[in-house]
Amino acid sequence: xxxxxxxxxxxxxxxxxxxxxxxxxxxxxxxxxxxxxxxxxxxxxxxxxxxxxxxxxxxxxxxxxxxxxxxxxxxxxxxxxxxxxxxxxxxxxxxxxxxxxxxxxxxxxxxxxxxxxxxxxxxxxxxxxxxxxxxxxxxxxxxxxxxxxxxxxxxxxxxxxxxxxxxxxxxxxxxxxxxxxxxxxxxxxxxxxxxxxxxxxxxxxxxxxxxxxxxxxxxxxxxxxxxxxxxxxxxxxxxxxxxxxxxxxxxxxxxxxxxxxxxxxxxxxxxxxxxxxxxxxxxxxxxxxxxxxxxxxxxxxxxxxxxxxxxxxxxxxxxxxxxxxxxxxxxxxxxxxxxxxxxxxxxxxxxxxxxxxxxxxxxxxxxxxxxxx
Ligand code: 13P
Ligand code: 13P
Ligand code: MG
Ligand code: MG
Numbered sequence: 038x039x040x041x042x043x044x045x046x047x048x049x050x051x052x053x054x055x056x057x058x059x060x061x062x063x064x065x066x067x068x069x070x071x072x073x074x075x076x077x078x079x080x081x082x083x084x085x086x087x088x089x090x091x092x093x094x095x096x097x098x099x100x101x102x103x104x105x106x107x108x109x110x111x112x113x114x115x116x117x118x119x120x121x122x123x124x125x126x127x128x129x130x131x132x133x134x135x136x137x138x139x140x141x142x143x144x145x146x147x148x149x150x151x152x153x154x155x156x157x158x159x160x161x162x163x164x165x166x167x168x169x170x171x172x173x174x175x176x177x178x179x180x181x182x183x184x185x186x187x188x189x190x191x192x193x194x195x196x197x198x199x200x201x202x203x204x205x206x207x208x209x210x211x212x213x214x215x216x217x218x219x220x221x222x223x224x225x226x227x228x229x230x231x232x233x234x235x236x237x238x239x240x241x242x243x244x245x246x247x248x249x250x251x252x253x254x255x256x257x258x259x260x261x262x263x264x265x266x267x268x269x270x271x272x273x274x275x276x277x278x279x280x281x282x283x284x285x286x287x288x289x290x291x292x293x294x295x296x297x298x299x300x301x302x303x304x305x306x307x308x309x310x311x312x313x314x315x316x317x318x319x320x321x322x323x324x325x326x327x328x329x330x331x332x333x334x335x336x337x338x339x340x341x342x343x344x345x346x347x348x349x350x351x352x353x354x355x356x357x358x359x360x361x362x363x364x365x366x367x368x369x370x371x372x373x374x375x376x377x378x379x380x381x382x383x384x385x386x387x388x389x390x391x392x393x394x395x396x397x398x399x400x401x402x403x404x405x406x407x408x409x410x
Contacts, residue, residue, distance in 0.1 A: 039154045042079065042337045043102070045094045046163055046271045047109040048253065049131040049146035052120025053088035057127070057168075059317040060085040067119040068092065071112040077104055079337035086316040086328045087167025088126075089269045090116060093330070095337040100150040106141040113146060133265060147171075147253035149271045151239075159334040160276040162286050162345065166308065168318055168325040169298035171254035171270040172232025173308060178203075178250055179229060180289035181274065181281045182240050183218045188285040191219075196279030199243040205229060206238045208266065211256045217243065233267075233297060233380060242279055249281075250274045269298070287329060287345055293358040299323040302382030304375055306365060309358035312347030324362040 054061035068083045068090055075081075082093040092109050096102070113132055120128035131145035142148055166173055180187040182201040190197040200218045205228055207214070216225040228235040236254035241247065252272040257264040276283045290310040299306035299322065306324040316328050330342035368374035378386060 040097065041099075041152050041154050042334070043096050043099055043105075043150060043152045044161065044273060044334075045096065045100070045102075045105055045109075045148070045150040046091055046165075046253070046273060047094070047106070047141060047146055047148050048089050048091045048165065048269070048271050049113045050089045050127065050269065051113050051117045051131060052123075052125030052128040053130075054123075054125055057088045057322050058319050060088055060090055061120075061123055061125060063123060064090065064116045064119050064125070067116045068112050071115045072108075075108060077108060080339045082330075082332075082339050082342060084163075084165065084313070084328075084330060084342065086165040086313075087269065087318050087326055089165065089167055091163070091165050091271060093163055093332075093339060095334070095339060097337075099152050101140060101142075103139045106139070106148075107137050109146065110137045110141050110144070131268065142255050143258035143266065145265055145268075147268055147270055148255065149251050149253040149273050151248045151251045151273055151275075153248055153275070155334055155337070156278060158277070160283055161332050161334060162274045162276060162283065163330045163332070163342075164272040164274065164327055165269075165330070166271070166296075166325060166327040167269045167316070168300075168306070168323045169269060169296040169308060170233070170267045171252055172229075172234075172236045172267075173270060173294075173296040173298070173325070173327075174252045174254075174272045175229040175232040175235075175237050176294045177289035178237045178240060178252070178272070178274075179226075181286050182249065183222060183225075187288050188281050190281060190285060194279065196244050197242075197281075201249060202241040202243055203229075203237055204239045204241075206236050206254050206256065207234060208236060208254070208257045209234050213238065244279055247280075248275070283331060283345070290327060290329070290346070291351065291354045293354055293361060295361070296325050297376055297380065299325055303380075303384075304365075305373055307358040307361040309362075310346040310351050310354055313342075313344045314347075320362065321366060324358055 072081045079095040084091040117129040133145040185191045203216045240250040253270045255266040257266040293307035329345035332341035365374040
């Protein structure tokens, strides 16, 4: 058995430039400087999508390693300091606690980590999205690992034909459950079709039992008076040799699906796949963006990134996303562009209701009578 390596992607929004659209280059420099030469890491890469900073790190200490989480926490603290100097918008937004408590999960930042033995060739894709939530990966992960119309490997590659095991989190009840596909496909879809509550956490090959994908989905924690764990997400996907080809992992994004999280975290919009240079959502703070960074790992070194959505073949998807965005915008404050009341991050409803309560008059019996009750 060879030595295992861990790929950790830890992300946070610690200040936007300008508003919530991007990250100032000085914050990225601070992150680089804070990680440079660190003895715990084999390699690292600092990236961003929208106003979120992604720390992509390789090491030998496994998932949930307190030292690695603490390192990321300190990087974000340093970046917050830079953000405060430059008066960036929402400086320190995602750091919800004053003191590090051993595991960065539930403290604001998002975490996706996996440990594996590096294969003869180890292509991985790190997807990172802004203006959405972890459930946004449900649709593309399902397509990649379960839909033969997306992934022909499920049909013709003997190492994929047995299918994949999906681990799903129920974010409301804080429970997890596994589904074996293809035979439990319909059961899985009942749940993951509701991505605000049921999120795919990880995917395993049933042939090799190898980890294939992991998302930054985490259980919801009540911190600072609101639930956290539903923030702009990241996802790691390993590719080739019994796992989806790189092109099969990218293909679901050619058909932009609708996700929650646009403008004030309170609107639905299409998830637009973009190159790294276009990952600054500005129209109505969106539409939501996703980037795909391809790496070949070599003894834990991150060879890359290759900017996979920069391909002109995704121009059509961007055009479709813009058309969907235009249509949804025309609905203004009406659902389904605006999220249902219970899902909005912002609302004036309690205040408006208490002010207008006395003007509401009864138009019928208090509760509609249901026959037989
Ligand atoms: P592998 O089985 O080597 O991953 O090859 C599949 C492929 O990339 C063909 O497009
Ligand atoms: P972020 O979650 O990316 O900070 O966006 C907040 C927002 O409400 C933008 O309109
Ligand atoms: Mg922000
Ligand atoms: Mg963001």
